Amino acid sequence: MSMKQYLVDIIGKSLQQFDLEEEPEIQIEDPRQPEHGDASSNIAMTLARPLKNNPRAIAQQIVDGLEYDEKKVSAVEIAGPGFINFRYSEEYLFDELSEILKTGAEFGKSDSHQGKRILVEFVSANPTGPLTVGHGRNAVLGDTVARLFEWTGADVEREYYFNDAGRQMRVLGESVRARYLELLGKDSEFPEGGYEGEYIRDIAQSLADDKGEELVDAEDEKPFKEKAEEEIFADISGTLERMKIKMDSFFNERSLYEDGKIEETIEKLRAKGLVYDEDGAVWFKTTEFGKEKDTVLVKSSGEPTYRLPDIAYHANKLDRGFDLCVDVFGADHIATYPDVLNGIKSLDYDPEKVDVVVYQFVTLVKDGKPFKMSTRKANFVTLDELMDEVGADVTRFFFLMRSPNTHLEFDIGQAKEAGEKNPVFYLQYAHARISSILRKVEEEYDFPEDVDLSLLTHPSEIALLKTMLKFPETIGNAARLREPHHVITFLNELASAFTTFYHDCRILGEEKELVQARTELAKAVAQVLRNGLGILGITAPEQM
RNA sequence: GCGCCCGUAGCUCAACUGGAUAGAGCAACGCCCUUCUAAGGCGUAGGUUACAGGUUCGACUCCUGUCGGGCGUACCA
Structure with missing residues (x-):
């Protein structure tokens, strides 16, 4: 049992002396000031109103009724407006140090997600170009949140969702075709809104090397698109691997059409009266859920908007049994996000099982000025370029801090000179x-x-030990907050x-005895550093 | 217009669920390498937590309004 749980228990027992209508939640927090002890509770202050008494008097009553093990707690004090402050006994601290050494690489694991199957979907960039620093935050955040779930007992799957059937990918194929024809000295017209990056030329070049002029009269952009997808995916996979990210599955949106799930989703929603046809399009009655307007699910062209597959995809995830x-x-x-939640709720799934980690944008700063990235316009800094400069550890750290x-704010100049001033x-x-x-x-x-271990008496030794215990x-x-920066x-x-x-x-x-004791302390610190850095993938x- | 997020030291950011004297790094200034790695340490300076109200024993944190920034508000993804 953790120390905090122990303190909650003993305070709870002491509270039985009062005639409380409902059991109060007992909070234990870490005091900022060392003079305020190792753990602190504000319970007396929160009880002041229901008990109609002043907090310090209540605190005194609670402390008087407190029964605690002196092997764990050495002192209990009342301070300030009514805080109850606890000090840990040295015996407890040394026992915990032994525990860290014994637990080793497992120290820090807990069971808050024990037995849960969790799917983390992240990156999910369509293969239209290399991963950029814009994708980096998503990739690293997703992977690290997954690691945090693993450390709290979950069985985690990492999934990458993509779509190679949409307009983006068609334009990509056309862009490659244009470059290919250009390379062979044929007439070509670069498509409007095409992908201008240098990597398109590389793909065209490798096609020209493999196939020569074979594709000059190709009926459509398909062979170009396929080649591009293959090469770009290989590039993305390499980048992910470099960042120590290992996906368990890649889910293609197309499979939802092939399985009939898209059609099924619409029909189920229609049966519930939440879908109707108008102006040649299919609409989702999102006004039912408080939105200002209804939302188009299938355009009059017959092409679905991305919301429909999003809903079908989440239903599919839940069908696979994830908690x-x-x-x-x-x-x-x-x-x-609200549309997806409303969608799956309407399909009788539990929306509580879908959660989202939203991160704010990465602002790229180049030459001291903000810089807008666009994959299409080839204004970007790739993750590979970044890792060439600063390595994978710094890259991961940067996105997680x-x-x-x-x-x-991502300052390219600063990242490059990162060297010794990098945290x-x-x-x-x-x-x-x-x-x-x-x-x-x-x-x-x-x-x-x-x-x-009782030879460890220096304040710096004790402070170090207490820090590790957190x-x-x-x-x-x-893990609970999905915030790796903690x-x-x-x-x-x-x-x-x-x-x-x-x-x-x-x-x-x-x-010699002191050397031995301090060696154990140092070993424990190294272990905790390894465990923590391991969670961050550093x-x-x-x-x- | 409406919705979501943000506004904390010169800069980039912390502050767990509303707790006690708001903390780090960088930049600045002054010290410390014959001692287990100076990629380090010690010290100084730097704040009306955007602004105005409110709730509370207690507000960076919650509520209302104002100002400033980002994003969204498509039969684009």
């Missing part, structure tokens, strides 16, 4: 330092089996606490 389906997408797609809900190195450096020390300890010492809760919060904030705190310890306390050259180097 939770999480979509990751940028703020520009937020408008589709900020809350998904805030605009992320990811601070974390890796702490790990490398510990590794180096551990190698030396290994060479120079031979320890007995028993360790006396790790499991941090992971739990990050892990980074924690790791920064941990690395900083270690660095303070490193400067205050030596390991090598002290009394390496923990042994030397730098």
